[in-house]
Amino acid sequence: MPSTGPETLMSISGFHVTNTLLATLLVDLVIVAVIIVVRRRLSLAPGRLQAVVESIVEYLQGIIDQVAGPRSSLIFPWVAVFFIYIALSNLIGLLPGFGTLGFYSKADPWWGGFLYLHLPDVPLLHVSTADLNVTLALAIVSVIATNAIAIRTVGLGTYLKRFFALNPLLLFVGLLELLQEFTKFVTFSFRLFGNISAGEAVLGTMSSLLAFVVPIPFLGFELLVALIQGLVFALLTMAFMTMLTEPHHKEE
Amino acid sequence: MFTLSVSGGLIIAIGALGPGIAIGLIGAKAMEAIGRNPEATGRIVPNMILAMAFAESIAIYSLIFAFLR
Numbered sequence: 001m002p003s004t005g006p007e008t009l010m011s012i013s014g015f016h017v018t019n020t021l022l023a024t025l026l027v028d029l030v031i032v033a034v035i036i037v038v039r040r041r042l043s044l045a046p047g048r049l050q051a052v053v054e055s056i057v058e059y060l061q062g063i064i065d066q067v068a069g070p071r072s073s074l075i076f077p078w079v080a081v082f083f084i085y086i087a088l089s090n091l092i093g094l095l096p097g098f099g100t101l102g103f104y105s106k107a108d109p110w111w112g113g114f115l116y117l118h119l120p121d122v123p124l125l126h127v128s129t130a131d132l133n134v135t136l137a138l139a140i141v142s143v144i145a146t147n148a149i150a151i152r153t154v155g156l157g158t159y160l161k162r163f164f165a166l167n168p169l170l171l172f173v174g175l176l177e178l179l180q181e182f183t184k185f186v187t188f189s190f191r192l193f194g195n196i197s198a199g200e201a202v203l204g205t206m207s208s209l210l211a212f213v214v215p216i217p218f219l220g221f222e223l224l225v226a227l228i229q230g231l232v233f234a235l236l237t238m239a240f241m242t243m244l245t246e247p248h249h250k251e252e
Numbered sequence: 253m254f255t256l257s258v259s260g261g262l263i264i265a266i267g268a269l270g271p272g273i274a275i276g277l278i279g280a281k282a283m284e285a286i287g288r289n290p291e292a293t294g295r296i297v298p299n300m301i302l303a304m305a306f307a308e309s310i311a312i313y314s315l316i317f318a319f320l321r
Binding site for chain 2: 062063066067183186187190191194228231232235236239
């Protein structure tokens with residue numbers, strides 16, 4: 001079985017350096033490197049890398065323009081960052097080396113210490129989105145940003161009117177919506193965490209059944225799941241931001 | 253030394269039934285819509301994914317209870 005959750009590699013004066021932190025830094029490094037390379041060689045006739053980046057951005061921009069309309073420029077940066085970070089983090093986690101390179105607590109060597117028959121107890125790198133701390137942080141950022149943007153665009157009065165109304169029926173609906181704001185933390189974080197760590201568990205189980213051909217279809221499926229989960233997180237953020245920044249309709 | 257517990261498995265198994273059916277229905281209807289009107293694919297697919305995510309969040313609640321049991 002692969003490990004679920006972060007493992008501490010070392011502690012620097014009380015600050016735990018975990019393997020998911022290393023993976024997060026790796027993803028950040030890749031994103032920043034791509035940005036710098038594409039920015040430096042920006043041209044009207046795009047190269048291969050620039051074409052890939054442009055098509056991703058244009059796809060997201062197209063979706064957001066359709067849904068959010070005039071407020072799309074306000075929402076786009078958040079959605080794009082969530083999609084790029086989560087999808088890249090999930091995809092990088094499927095590379096060989098994640099979860100397989102690491103440290104063994106008890107030596108169980110085979111072939112005179114040349115090969116090990118099981119996965120390491122403390123892997124060096126671990127998919128960052130399979131760590132509940134990371135997904136909860138992303139969820140908190142998403143929900144707080146949504147509400148802050150809503151207050152800034154429609155004003156505090158209209159924002160509060162959404163949750164507290166004088167009409168008893170509307171008050172009930174408003175309280176349900178207020179409750180939904182808090183369940184968002186749970187659903188956002190557990191959706192991503194559950195999907196990615198379940199995928200990891202499936203891959204680990206399949207590779208321990210037979211290491212050679214059996215995991216390949218599941219790897220293909222996880223490739224799809226990695227992209228779709230990033231898209232789901234980004235699109236849900238977009239939908240909630242669009243909903244909350246909607247100017248209040250006048251009730252008759 | 254070894255205790256058998258099925259409650260967590262039962263929670264997620266029963267809790268995933270409804271959302272599973274819901275996601276299947278959403279996908280079926282979306283495919284139907286794309287078949288009727290292929291030009292609207294770009295508008296249907298994001299909305300389909302959103303609706304699936306809402307249905308899935310019910311399964312997530314039972315996943316949490318399966319973990320917490």
